Amino acid sequence: MRINNTNRPKERMVHVRLPEEIHKRLRIRAAENDTTLQDWVATAIKNGLDRQEHEKDKDAV
Secondary structure (H helix, E strand, O other): OOOOOOOOOOOOOOOOOOOHHHHHHHHHHHHHOOOOHHHHHHHHHHHHHHHHHHHHHHHHO
16 A cells, blocks of 8 residues: 655656766765765755855846
C-alpha cells in the first residue's frame, strides 16, 4: 500500500550538463559543506532567485 504524504511539496527534476571542472568544484564544495550535490544546487538556485527578486524590488522603489 502506498501512502501519499500531502504535506510534502511536489518536486520537479532539472537535468544540467556541466563541464568536468565545474562538476569537480561543485562536488568539493558540497563535501566541504557536508551536503549533497542536490541540496547544494537547490540552495544555490534559491539564493540566486531570492537575490534577483530582492534587487528587482529595490529598483522598483
